[in-house]
Amino acid sequence: MYKIVRKEALAENIFLMDVEAPWVARACLPGQFVIAKIDEEGERIPLTICDYDRTKNTVTIVVQTIGASTMRMDTLKEAEGFADFVGPLGQPSDLCLEENLEETKKKNIVFIAGGLGTAPVYPQVKWLHEHGVEATVIMGSRTKDLLFYIDEMKAVAKEVYVTTDDGTYGFHGMGTDQLKALYAEGKTYDHCVAIGPMIMMKFVCLLTKELGIHTIVSMNPIMVDGTGMCGACRLIVDGKVKFACVDGPEFDGHLVDFDLAMARMAQYKTDEGRKKLAFEEGDTHHGGCGNCA
Amino acid sequence: MDMTKRTPISEQDPKVRATNFDEVCLGYTEEEAVAEAQRCLNCKKPLCVGGCPVSIDIPAFIAEVKERNFEKAYQIISESSALPAVCGRVCPQETQCEGKCVRGLKGEAVAIGKLERFVADWARKNGIKPHSDTPKNGHKVAVIGSGPAGLTCAGDLARMGYDVTIFEALHKAGGVLVYGIPEFRLPKDDVVLPEVENVKALGVKIETNVIIGKSVTIDELLEEEGFEAVFVGSGAGLPRFMGIPGEQANGVFSANEYLTRNNLMKSFKDYDTPIVRGKKVVVVGGGNVAMDAARTALRLGAEVHIVYRRGEAELPARAEEVHHAKEEGIIFDLLQNPVEILTDDKGWVRGIRIIKMELGEPDESGRRSPVEVPGSEYEIECDTVIMSLGTSPNPLISATTDGLEVNRRGCIVAKEENGRTSKKGVYAGGDAVTGAATVILAMGAGKTAAQGINDYFKG
Numbered sequence: 001m002y003k004i005v006r007k008e009a010l011a012e013n014i015f016l017m018d019v020e021a022p023w024v025a026r027a028c029l030p031g032q033f034v035i036a037k038i039d040e041e042g043e044r045i046p047l048t049i050c051d052y053d054r055t056k057n058t059v060t061i062v063v064q065t066i067g068a069s070t071m072r073m074d075t076l077k078e079a080e081g082f083a084d085f086v087g088p089l090g091q092p093s094d095l096c097l098e099e100n101l102e103e104t105k106k107k108n109i110v111f112i113a114g115g116l117g118t119a120p121v122y123p124q125v126k127w128l129h130e131h132g133v134e135a136t137v138i139m140g141s142r143t144k145d146l147l148f149y150i151d152e153m154k155a156v157a158k159e160v161y162v163t164t165d166d167g168t169y170g171f172h173g174m175g176t177d178q179l180k181a182l183y184a185e186g187k188t189y190d191h192c193v194a195i196g197p198m199i200m201m202k203f204v205c206l207l208t209k210e211l212g213i214h215t216i217v218s219m220n221p222i223m224v225d226g227t228g229m230c231g232a233c234r235l236i237v238d239g240k241v242k243f244a245c246v247d248g249p250e251f252d253g254h255l256v257d258f259d260l261a262m263a264r265m266a267q268y269k270t271d272e273g274r275k276k277l278a279f280e281e282g283d284t285h286h287g288g289c290g291n292c293a
Numbered sequence: 294m295d296m297t298k299r300t301p302i303s304e305q306d307p308k309v310r311a312t313n314f315d316e317v318c319l320g321y322t323e324e325e326a327v328a329e330a331q332r333c334l335n336c337k338k339p340l341c342v343g344g345c346p347v348s349i350d351i352p353a354f355i356a357e358v359k360e361r362n363f364e365k366a367y368q369i370i371s372e373s374s375a376l377p378a379v380c381g382r383v384c385p386q387e388t389q390c391e392g393k394c395v396r397g398l399k400g401e402a403v404a405i406g407k408l409e410r411f412v413a414d415w416a417r418k419n420g421i422k423p424h425s426d427t428p429k430n431g432h433k434v435a436v437i438g439s440g441p442a443g444l445t446c447a448g449d450l451a452r453m454g455y456d457v458t459i460f461e462a463l464h465k466a467g468g469v470l471v472y473g474i475p476e477f478r479l480p481k482d483d484v485v486l487p488e489v490e491n492v493k494a495l496g497v498k499i500e501t502n503v504i505i506g507k508s509v510t511i512d513e514l515l516e517e518e519g520f521e522a523v524f525v526g527s528g529a530g531l532p533r534f535m536g537i538p539g540e541q542a543n544g545v546f547s548a549n550e551y552l553t554r555n556n557l558m559k560s561f562k563d564y565d566t567p568i569v570r571g572k573k574v575v576v577v578g579g580g581n582v583a584m585d586a587a588r589t590a591l592r593l594g595a596e597v598h599i600v601y602r603r604g605e606a607e608l609p610a611r612a613e614e615v616h617h618a619k620e621e622g623i624i625f626d627l628l629q630n631p632v633e634i635l636t637d638d639k640g641w642v643r644g645i646r647i648i649k650m651e652l653g654e655p656d657e658s659g660r661r662s663p664v665e666v667p668g669s670e671y672e673i674e675c676d677t678v679i680m681s682l683g684t685s686p687n688p689l690i691s692a693t694t695d696g697l698e699v700n701r702r703g704c705i706v707a708k709e710e711n712g713r714t715s716k717k718g719v720y721a722g723g724d725a726v727t728g729a730a731t732v733i734l735a736m737g738a739g740k741t742a743a744q745g746i747n748d749y750f751k752g
Contacts, residue, residue: 023502023503023508023509024508026508026509027507027508027509037464040564041559041564041565042564042565043558043564043565043566044464044558044566068565069565072565083464084464084501084502085502086462086464086502086503086504086508087504087507087508088507088508089504089507224550224553224554224558224566225462225463225472225530225553227462227463227504227530227687227689228530228531228687228689229472229530229531229532229549229553229687230532230547230549230550230553231532231534231546231547231549231550232546232547232550234534234541236541241534241540241541246687246689260541260640263543263639263640264541264543264640266543266639266640267543267544267569268567268569
């Protein structure tokens, strides 16, 4: 068992866990992910590594309850644990590699985090800060209740701009609007990292292409094994087939076929919806939802 | 009794089994096994043994079955094979031991595979375990991958006294035996798990959820973790696709994904992992994996077509699998090849465009190579396509290990006679070396490498 040593609610339906996983904690770098599985019947769920502590052998993950499996994950308490927790998977972020540090120092970097994307953005900004590189962060969500990590981010970033789609906190608008506003003030960037829902990454990429900012995105498609075995996570990048699990998860955002990636995300939607309902409503669910047989 | 014919074996009725995931073949009873054992001629120079990649003393174990000494028979098999219940079910016996059987000249070969299965199942039911009384020699060896090659190599090394740890990337031990081969051909809890437990009973430790090349590298195992030698049996896990239009559509899966969802993640049992249950499924390919995918889709309720570019005689699958698939109602569209996958406006598969083929001159594999028949294209309606075109080794290990040579196909280069690679102390075998092959060839390679590693320590 991989023990949960800390669990904390971050926002509505979003929680954080520190999980004891020595192999992962020892080897992981920002940009990589793990696969966690609750129990024998659980799904293998890919989760981006949000932080790690090599002395305590722990890895931090942030989870949003969106399907049956993530809702089941939320039922786990401190001192309980995952049946399986494996990683680190995928390639580390190029920005956070010692060998690229000289190049990275020359860049003016902006991160755009959408929703849960704040979680994977944080370790990158933190790593850069620890290595003397200060980056700008735009972090946004739909509404105030879904925001988290604002103070943590402020502690490691040069400047943090918080946005909400409905204007309940910070800048009223989306990350792209905030970036446009910064450009209107005369600020410029030459490297952007955008992490969040695919639709958000797509629109960031459309804008940064116009503005001429090199943009990296972190793709989170459907996966099973996460080691290159199944091909479920395949994407088209620059006209070529890539596996997000082994070639990614980070790619040049201007080369990713987002429309295909989003269509592929819909593959198990009905199935997932059915399982989520069954979980939420348990034995009280008696049909009529249009989803159940 | 007609000694030219084998003792018949019971199987689940095709109509019934097409709707369940229970094992197809029910195995011999004691009486049937003893009767079949009588057919063995106990040849002075047994050709069957030469046909077995792990050289089981076949006439010796069959002689014990004749005498009803089933436990003795089991210990004889165990000396050569760590996975007899598995091999009795999935080896291509017709081209190996049984293919060499003298009985086969004028009738049917002795059912060696079915006898092996009987003995292994009998031992399991009676709680008999393989045993080893070799004292530990204190040398630590790491085995990468818990598939057939890794389990065999680990078991043999443990029998020689080595302190062996297997590292497995997935959450369950068994490799292709658990993620690839379906339940109806190889039951997981009843057959695979007990054989894995038997390997553990020899003193082998298995650590799951460790990805060599990511969690820890081979160089770290050797330099920091105290291992003195490493065996790489990481298999061939990378799926191939055709590169035709429409292949990224929803409803197109690699056989690996489809089978992993169903076998490892147990979608058919209604575990959390979903699987798309197609109504009409096209499986592309003609190997064992294609048969497994097709028969799985059938059991999940689909009409299933196998589209294969060569003819019936060229199907690479075991004869028994093809026979079972046909009995269950799988439709074989032979000498045909997909050229395009057709999609609807939401990006889902709606059909597949196929071209007919004819056989031309033999290619480098010795099989006659298929050639397209111009103007013969037509479309099949379907909602799911499963690509079963073979797999290649995962580059994860070769890319993260200093000085480990691979060939242009990404396979690790290892000496056939001892499994030695270009890197000192590192041995390899199975699909990671040969590319996708069979369970038993991987076991043979694991065995050879165990001997190679032992020789390495002996200097």
